[in-house]
Each structure stands twice: as structure tokens, then as C-alpha cells.
Amino acid sequence: MYTELDKSNTVSIFPCCCGACAINVRMSIDWTLLAVVGLFFAGMLALGAWASRKQKTAADFYVGGRRFGTLTTTATQMASAFGGGMLIAHVGLGYAYGLAELVYMAALATGVVLLMVLVARWLRSQDFYTTTDWMVHQYGESTALRTITSGVAMMVTLSWWISQPIAAGKVLHAYTGLPVELGIVVAGLVVVVYTMTGGIIAVAYTDLAQLGLMVLGMVVLLPLAWYEAGGWSAISATVPPQNLTPWAPGKSVVWGWILAVLPGQMVLQVYHQRIFAAQSERVARRGLVYLALSCLLAGVWATALGLSLRTLNPGLADPDAAVIWCVQELLHPAVAMVVLGAIMAAIVSTADSALHSTSASITRDFYQGLVRPDASDAQVLRVSKWTIGGLGLVGMAAGIMLPSIIEVLVLGYTLTASGLVFPLFAGRFWRRATRPGAIASMVSGVVAALVFSVVPASKSWLAPAPAIAAGLTTSLVALVAVSLVTSHRNPTA
DSSP, rough: OOOOGGGEEEESSSSOOGGGGGGESSSSHHHHHHHHHHHHHHHHHHHHHHHHHHHHHHHHHHHGGGOOOHHHHHHHHHHHHHHHHIIIIIIHHHHTTTTTHHHEEEHHHHHHHHHHIIIIHHHHSSSSSSSHHHHHHHHHHOOHHHHHHHHHHHHHHHHHHHHHHHHHHHHHHHHHHHHHHHHHHHHHHHHHHHHHHHHEEEEEEHHHHHHHHHHHHHHHHHHHHHHHHHHHHHHHHHHHHHGGGGTTOOOOHHHHHHHHHHHHHHHHHHHHHHHHHSSSHHHHHHHHHHHHHHHHHHHHHHHHHHHHHHHHTTOOOOOOHHHHHHHHSSHHHHHHHHHHHHHHHHHHHHHHHHHHHHHIIIIIIIIIIIOTTOOOOOHHHHHHHHHHHHHHHHHHHHHHHHOOOHHHHHHHHHHHHHHHHHHHHHHHTTTOOOOOHHHHHHHHHHHHHHHHHOOGGGGGTTTTSSSSHHHHHHHHHHHHHHHHHHOOOOOOO
């Protein structure tokens, strides 16, 4: 059903009990593939250099002068949301659990729609740079409020940034034979340089180019795999029956996805910054609508591709390796080069957004908000760039020392959602919400989610409920209880 690779110059990773489920990695470096990747990286650096001439102020660096049109706003939202996760992890979910992947993406799309309906128009009308600006606007300036909000917001973006160079290093190793550590450093440096020089303008326009490559890769892979698998009749007769239902991993797992992903989409600073950067309220809302629709289409694509690959090779030890196997076994080498570029584009598109967003939290919320409130625009811009450089080094070092951090990614998503959903949105719509209530809500939500995530004994208390349920419940109870016994009212609701 597929053509075997020449195994004479490869070794297997993701080992299992049978050779059929091995993914092949070259022992020697493929310089042709590396040259293709080098051209891709050179293009990203060139876009960063071009964008650097268009940003002169901190407003340009963080929100693009609030001039992004519909195409740019939509593309950068989509590229940031999907990233390497869509081409690797979500296809892996489709491979492992079939239609359950659609539930995940439907929850993501629902969260985006709620963000659009509830606050997108209002957010664009404000002069915000970060999610913390939103929180402080509602409850009043406070060192504790600003510090805690920024810390919680950064939990997910920092974990995104650390993970993406790791993914790039592993993909480069699998395709070209480049050592994983060197791949992490090369990919990380490229992202750091163009994000540092060009700010969100570079991030947005590289996202636009990267999205084009991602779509190209998606269009190439699915029809071929679907045809090779024999179409729906062969797929439905081959994959496990539970994979044709939305509950294959278990109802508690699926509900855990829904409870984490849906509210998590509503509090992601990466999305908020694109709303701030849109040239109008209409553009901001339209970009989110297109993002939600694309999430549903991407979910269908990842599910169909995952089921096709499960039919073709049901023995992969690591579902996340399904796309790598597909590219190695099904594609002509010339086409594989294009798809490799698409995968690298997907990874980089998430990495730059996460790095830029984390830098914004540190510079805007800590440096300018707490340390130097009187800092000049030039000082803020300079600190922003140095912050990106420092975060880049930390992320690359962490990636080399911690090569497997999927659980950390899930934890970061869970903690951010647990801490921010209720205080952010209650501050907008419930006049009785108070600053002490918001602080108590964030702290208690994060602590509860952390305890139920990492302390095994605690899981029996809410079994089989996921950790995110504990975080959200505790956060809501703390917000209401503390707000009702404190006198400060929210003047902006």
C-alpha cells in the first residue's frame, strides 16, 4: 500500500514491538533538505528585517499600530492557534481517537465564538496592549493584581514557546539527521531574531506566509492518504469501532478537553493582542468568526487524516509520529520537501506568537507597569527586544534539558484557564465583582488546578472529574464569596 524507504541509511525512533511501527531517522545529514529548510528560515529573517523598518514605537511593536486588516488579522489568529499542534498533535489525536478530535476542535471554536460575541467589540475600543491591561482597567491599578494576572497569563504562552523549538528540533532530526539539540538552537534563534527585530508586524506577516504553507501541506496530505487507505468504507471497517464515536479516550478525558479548551480560548493573550491590533471593531470580530470556522474545518481534516493513517498503519507506538510516517512513506521526495516546509512553518507560527506575547507581559506589565511607570517609549521598546532575546535563550536551554514536555503544555493551558476566565469576564459583566475577589479567584483557581494535576492522591476527591474542573469551580466560588464581603465595586461593568 505504500513504498518503503531505503533503510540502509536510517535508524528508527518511536520504537515498539514490531518494525512496522518505526519512524525512520537518517544517520547522516541530508544537505538538500537542510538547504530547503535554510531557504525557509532565510525568508522568515528577511520578513523580519522588512518589518523592522515599519515599527518605531512600542505601539507598533506590540499591536502593529492597530492597523491590521481582515486578511492579516485572520491569518495571524489562525497560524497562532494551529501551529505545529495541528499538523502533529491533532492528527495524532485523530489517529488515536478518531472522531474525538472533532469534539476538541468544536470546543476550541466555541470558545473563540464566545470571545467574539462577549467582548471583542469592547476590547478593540480600548487602548490595551495585554490581557493584564484589561484586568487592571476593570478593577483598578494594583501591584498585586497586575503581577498575578501577568504571571497567570504567561503560563500558557511560555509553555508554548518552550515546546515549539523542541518540536522543530525533533522534526529536523527525523527528516534530515540534524542533531535534535542543534535543531532546537537553529529554529529558536531564527524565531528570536525576526521577532526581536520586527515585533508583531514581523510575527503577523510571517504568520501569513506560514499559513499559506500550512494549507498547502494540508491539501497535499489528506487526499493522498484517504485514497491510499481506500476511502470511508475501508476506513470505517478497519479502525477500532470506538474511534467512530466522540468518546474513544473516555468521557472524563473528553470533558476534560472541553472544560480546558473552551474557556482557555477566551483568555489567551495571543488572541487578545490580535484584537487590539485590528484596524476596526468589525475587522476584529470578523477575524474571530473566520478563526472559529477554520477550527471546525481543521478538525475535520485532522480527523480524516488521522483515521486514514490508522488504516494504513495501525501499529504506530506514538500517534504524534503519524504525519512524519505519512510524509516519509507516501510522498515523493520533492513533495516531501514542500510538506517539510509546511510543518516547520506550522511550528514557527506558534513559536513567534508565544514568544512575542510572553515578552509583552514582562515588559508592559512588569517593567512599565511596576518597575518604571515613567519609562519612555524608546526605553520600553529597547527592553521589549532584550526581553525577547532573554526568553529565547531560556526557551532553547529548557528545550535541550527537557525534551518531552507535553504534560507541561497541558498544565499551562489548565492553569491559565482556571485563573483568568471568571475574574476577567465577571469584571466586565458583574458589577459586584471586586479586586480582592479577582485576586482570590486567580490564586485559588491556579492552586486548585495545580494540586489536582500533580498530586496523585487528590485525584480521588473529584474522580473522574479533570483538574480543570477543580480549578474553575474553586475560582468561581472564591470570586463570588470574596466579592460579596468586600466593598469595592467594579465601575466598568
